[in-house]
Amino acid sequence: MLASKESLARPLYLKRVEPFIGKNLIKVFTGQRRVGKSYLLFQLIQLIQQKDANATIIYINKEDLAFAAIKTAEDLNSYVLQHKSETEKTYVFIDEIQDIENFEAALRSLVLDKNLDLYCTGSNANLLSGDIAGHLSGRFIEIHVYSLSYEEFLVFHQLEDTPQSLDKYLKFGGLPYLIHLSLEDEIAFEYLKNIYSTILFRDVVNRFGLRNTVFLEQLVAFLASNTGSIFSAKKISDFLKSQKVNIAPNQVQLYIQHLVSAFLIHQVRRYDIVGKRLFEVGEKYYFENLGIRNALWGYRPEDRGKILENAVHNHLLVNGYSVEVGMLDNNEIDFIAQKQGEKLYIQVALTLNEEKTIEREFGNLQKIKDNYPKMLVTMDEFSGNTYEGNRTLDLRRFLTNKRK
Numbered sequence: 001m002l003a004s005k006e007s008l009a010r011p012l013y014l015k016r017v018e019p020f021i022g023k024n025l026i027k028v029f030t031g032q033r034r035v036g037k038s039y040l041l042f043q044l045i046q047l048i049q050q051k052d053a054n055a056t057i058i059y060i061n062k063e064d065l066a067f068a069a070i071k072t073a074e075d076l077n078s079y080v081l082q083h084k085s086e087t088e089k090t091y092v093f094i095d096e097i098q099d100i101e102n103f104e105a106a107l108r109s110l111v112l113d114k115n116l117d118l119y120c121t122g123s124n125a126n127l128l129s130g131d132i133a134g135h136l137s138g139r140f141i142e143i144h145v146y147s148l149s150y151e152e153f154l155v156f157h158q159l160e161d162t163p164q165s166l167d168k169y170l171k172f173g174g175l176p177y178l179i180h181l182s183l184e185d186e187i188a189f190e191y192l193k194n195i196y197s198t199i200l201f202r203d204v205v206n207r208f209g210l211r212n213t214v215f216l217e218q219l220v221a222f223l224a225s226n227t228g229s230i231f232s233a234k235k236i237s238d239f240l241k242s243q244k245v246n247i248a249p250n251q252v253q254l255y256i257q258h259l260v261s262a263f264l265i266h267q268v269r270r271y272d273i274v275g276k277r278l279f280e281v282g283e284k285y286y287f288e289n290l291g292i293r294n295a296l297w298g299y300r301p302e303d304r305g306k307i308l309e310n311a312v313h314n315h316l317l318v319n320g321y322s323v324e325v326g327m328l329d330n331n332e333i334d335f336i337a338q339k340q341g342e343k344l345y346i347q348v349a350l351t352l353n354e355e356k357t358i359e360r361e362f363g364n365l366q367k368i369k370d371n372y373p374k375m376l377v378t379m380d381e382f383s384g385n386t387y388e389g390n391r392t393l394d395l396r397r398f399l400t401n402k403r404k
Contacts, residue, residue: 008176010152012318013040014047016143021048022089024114026107026136028128029121031145032263032288033203034195036176037121040145041093044119048091056085058092062099073106080110094120098127104135111139123203125261147289148174149318150311150399157183163381166396170307171299173291185299192295196264203262210258215240215247219255223265223285224297227306228313230270230325230332232281256285263288268313271324271336273368284325286310304379305350308395309334312348312377315399331364343372351380352392365390 017027021044029037038061048055058080060067070076076094084090092110097103097120110116122128128142148156150169156179159165172178172188175195181187200220205213222236233253240247259265266286270279287293290310297303316323316337326333326345335346345368347361365374366388375391377398393402 008039008156008179009043010036010040012149012152013143013145014043017044017141018047020141022117024111024117024139026111026118026120026140028140028142029119029145030125030127030142030263031121031123032147033123033199034175034177035145035147035289037123037145038095039176041095041119041121045091045093054088056088056090058083058090059095060093061095063096071101073100073102073104073109076100076103076106077109080106080116084113084116089115089117091117092119094118096121096123098122098124104128107140108135111136123199123263124207125263144317146174146314146318147291148176149315150174150396151401161396161400163396166399170290170311171294173289173294175289175291178291188291189295192289192291196292196296199262199264204258204264207262208258210255212247215245216255216259218243218245219252220259220264221296223259224287224293227286227293227303228284228309230282230284232283234281264292266313266317268323268325270327273326273328273333273336278324279327286313288314290314305348308350308377308379309348311395312346312398316346319401326368328364328367331367333364333368343370345372345374347374347376349376349378352376352378353380362388362390 020027029040031037041059045057045059048057060070060076060079062070070079080092100106107118110118128136128140150166153159153169153174154161154165156176157168159168168183172183173192175192178188178191181191200216204210204216210216218240219236222240233249233256237247237249237252256267260267264287266288268284268286270282271277272279287310290307293310313323313335316335319339321337321339321344324336326336333345334348337344337346345365347365349357349361352358361376365376368374373391375393377393377395379395381394
């Protein structure tokens with residue numbers, strides 16, 4: 001049974017954008033394809049119409065052939081000026097704006113009109129970077145939209161919080177459209193593979209003009225098989241050479257950045273806790289959507305630790321944390337999460353059924369000499385225990401923010 005329309009709201013994002021409705025700022029929603037950016041625009045339109053049934057709405061979807069004529073900044077500017085209200089505020093929604101050539105020029109012009117309220121979505125991390133951000137400085141806010149969190153997944157699929165529900169989430173991920181499909185391997189994974197192909201070829205190969213698509217797919221497979229491992233571009237290059245794939249490290253780094261730009265993967269840098277600096281080389285990589293990762297590489301028992309770590313990382317991002325890998329001498333802290341002056345140290349362990357695992361994971365946390373919270377997240381179904389003041393949480397409690 002499909003969830004009702006009302007239950008499909010994503011209040012986390014609506015709450016973030018609501019204070020800016022009607023304000024003379026461009027609201028930009030970024031994120032991987034099919035994470036629900038378009039649906040958020042529809043929800044905002046409904047919200048505006050509830051407050052003003054006669055509000056003038058302009059909606060442009062660059063994936064709809066009806067708007068194929070809008071190809072350039074001039075086309076966009078003319079269309080909006082032609083359809084806007086002459087006397088009242090007009091709300092403008094532009095879906096996948098990166099498909100409009102030189103779109104930033106139109107935004108710079110349109111934002112000068114105080115009777116226009118602008119919203120747009122994009123599937124590229126470079127959408128408002130560099131010169132574009134400089135030109136629009138102080139005139140836009142960016143809201144990143146992620147795949148469904150575990151709590152959202154439960155609401156969308158009308159599931160109770162059980163170990164079986166968690167397994168479905170870790171296996172199939174949080175793309176919203178999955179509520180229209182049966183959560184069976186053959187069906188769900190086929191859909192997820194198609195989304196992956198769309199991202200890879202539209203948002204990476206076509207956008208950046210890449211030629212070596214065979215290597216690109218091998219690179220994604222490598223990252224899927226080594227989720228959460230520390231690698232440099234040179235190490236990846238050396239490994240691929242051993243597999244008869246000859247790619248220079250700078251080429252590897254460039255292709256990785258394109259994958260990050262398309263929001264297919266997240267790159268997490270290492271941070272020296274004592275020296276308080278970021279390392280220049282050696283990063284971890286996690287998938288934006290675990291379902292896509294599993295569709296490509298398989299949902300394998302031996303990968304449960306990697307999947308657990310990826311799920312913890314993604315949950316931190318959804319909750320607004322910036323995330324780094326902590327290094328303390330030769331010891332690794334899986335995640336340092338920071339938000340608005342708040343800091344959280346997190347270790348991740350599949351199970352705590354061996355004394356040496358407990359000593360290693362908690363031992364690393366105890367070496368950190370500050371008073372910020374420290375916790376260990378595990379798949380073990382127990383919670384509430386502490387180890388010399390450090391909390392232990394099972395994954396379900398962590399993903400539902402039940403930290404007490």
